Amino acid sequence: MVTSSETSVAARAKYEPVIGLEVHVQLLTASKIFCSCSTRFGDPPNTNVCPVCLGMPGVLPVLNRKAVEFAVLAAMALNCQIRETSIFARKNYFYPDLPKGYQISQYDKPLAEHGWIEVTTKGGIKKIGITRVHLEEDAGKSLHEGFPDAAEKTAIDLNRTGVPLIEIVSEPEMSSPDEAYEYLTRLKEIVLYTGVSDVNMEEGSLRCDANISVRPRGQKELGTKSEVKNVNSFRFIREALEYEIDRHIGVLESGGRISQETRLYDANEGKTYGMRSKEQAHDYRYFPEPDLLPLAIDEKWQAKIRESLPELPETRRRRIVAEYGITEKDAIVLTATKFLADQFEAAAKAAKNPKRVANLVQSELAGRLKAKGLEIEQSPISMNGVAMSADLVESGVISGKMLKELYDVAFERGKDFPVVYEEEGRPEQSRDTSTLQKIIDEVIAANPKQVEQYRAGKKTVLGFFVGQVMKLSKGQANPQLVNELLAKKLE
Numbered sequence: 001m002v003t004s005s006e007t008s009v010a011a012r013a014k015y016e017p018v019i020g021l022e023v024h025v026q027l028l029t030a031s032k033i034f035c036s037c038s039t040r041f042g043d044p045p046n047t048n049v050c051p052v053c054l055g056m057p058g059v060l061p062v063l064n065r066k067a068v069e070f071a072v073l074a075a076m077a078l079n080c081q082i083r084e085t086s087i088f089a090r091k092n093y094f095y096p097d098l099p100k101g102y103q104i105s106q107y108d109k110p111l112a113e114h115g116w117i118e119v120t121t122k123g124g125i126k127k128i129g130i131t132r133v134h135l136e137e138d139a140g141k142s143l144h145e146g147f148p149d150a151a152e153k154t155a156i157d158l159n160r161t162g163v164p165l166i167e168i169v170s171e172p173e174m175s176s177p178d179e180a181y182e183y184l185t186r187l188k189e190i191v192l193y194t195g196v197s198d199v200n201m202e203e204g205s206l207r208c209d210a211n212i213s214v215r216p217r218g219q220k221e222l223g224t225k226s227e228v229k230n231v232n233s234f235r236f237i238r239e240a241l242e243y244e245i246d247r248h249i250g251v252l253e254s255g256g257r258i259s260q261e262t263r264l265y266d267a268n269e270g271k272t273y274g275m276r277s278k279e280q281a282h283d284y285r286y287f288p289e290p291d292l293l294p295l296a297i298d299e300k301w302q303a304k305i306r307e308s309l310p311e312l313p314e315t316r317r318r319r320i321v322a323e324y325g326i327t328e329k330d331a332i333v334l335t336a337t338k339f340l341a342d343q344f345e346a347a348a349k350a351a352k353n354p355k356r357v358a359n360l361v362q363s364e365l366a367g368r369l370k371a372k373g374l375e376i377e378q379s380p381i382s383m384n385g386v387a388m389s390a391d392l393v394e395s396g397v398i399s400g401k402m403l404k405e406l407y408d409v410a411f412e413r414g415k416d417f418p419v420v421y422e423e424e425g426r427p428e429q430s431r432d433t434s435t436l437q438k439i440i441d442e443v444i445a446a447n448p449k450q451v452e453q454y455r456a457g458k459k460t461v462l463g464f465f466v467g468q469v470m471k472l473s474k475g476q477a478n479p480q481l482v483n484e485l486l487a488k489k490l491e
Contacts, residue, residue, distance in 0.1 A: 011253050015214040017245045019180050020172035024165050025197045026205040027070045033137050033164035034061030041203045045157035053162030055100030060291050067164035070196035072305045075133040077194045080115030085296050088289040097140030097156050105136035107286040119182040128183050129171035138163040177241035184234050189313045193338045214248040224258040231265050240265035324354035340376050347383035356390040368411050381410050385417030397428050443468045454490050
């Protein structure tokens, strides 16, 4: 087989990748989709189960209303058209963690269709179509490690069986792994903003299957696709797609044919491996679920759900750029989650200079959080603390160096900025002009060459002198006052 490292640039230029993604999102309901069992993650295996989700004879499913409302809200946020009537179906297949021998899903009449997401590509803004959003129940989980006899046996945990999911199926309109990565990033942001899921990949709240094929450039007909399943990070999805593109091209260039199959990605090796031949829709023998009525979502119910639709990331970015005068790049970072965007806006409204707040969040706060392995929700310094520190710098009460030191102390003690500022005795920059004059005289005397340059018209040298004074004052001097005194002395 031709590997990715051996695939020539010329060979790759002959082909066009075509990528479509199927994303499963667990809805943030307290109970399962067809019964009252808990959806709580991390409980002991096989404790959140009942006759309904285990598929015992004689039981009947009852649809969770909140799951429907969450699914509709997500579909609206993805610009989909909501069907007034959708149908549940049985998707038949055998697998050890599927106790009923079928999965209740939706097939030919899904909850919603014809949506789209805008992504930023090298060529500009691109609209990726969403074929459908439908409701379904999750299967259980097969456990292959962590047990004394794991090498010979597979354990089954059915806690996830019946957990409510939406499946979001894109059109095959992505033409690179980078576009797929961008699509997933935007999708995750949108779903997080709606609050219908925590989209936690580590806990299985968001899972993605990628469909990939290649075709000669200019050809309209799609090539034979392979599906890559069970990839647990966006980065690995991008890597798996890169590998598959080169694998497909290598097979075609060597005269072979692509098999339609499902493959698994090994992140340690950076390779995919064949798992099974890819099923077609007819293999699942779909038929309408006889125990559930058609799902009717009339205009009145849709309108009520639409009222809870929040301002979505792209709209919010445009607004805060205009409202607070920050850059688009800053806005992308500050609206990554609804929590962060809400917190930033509260601080920006309270602070004298919103731009300084934006800079502090991205430089001083984000760097320390990353170093400690913390999320923004776990930050010891609140956004009120960021706003207060920004105002102190803006007013010249403290210097940037003093702010850094106070932030370090806040993270060491696990306390908010206002508390640390009080504990440290409300430090201020030095405005003692007599002490500053002595330092300035010392700096000027030690740098006659720079003095000559300044007096010859090279005014940018002033920054050098300011830096030297700040260094000798150990960052305690007021920069504005230092600038004024230096300018007078040098003139």
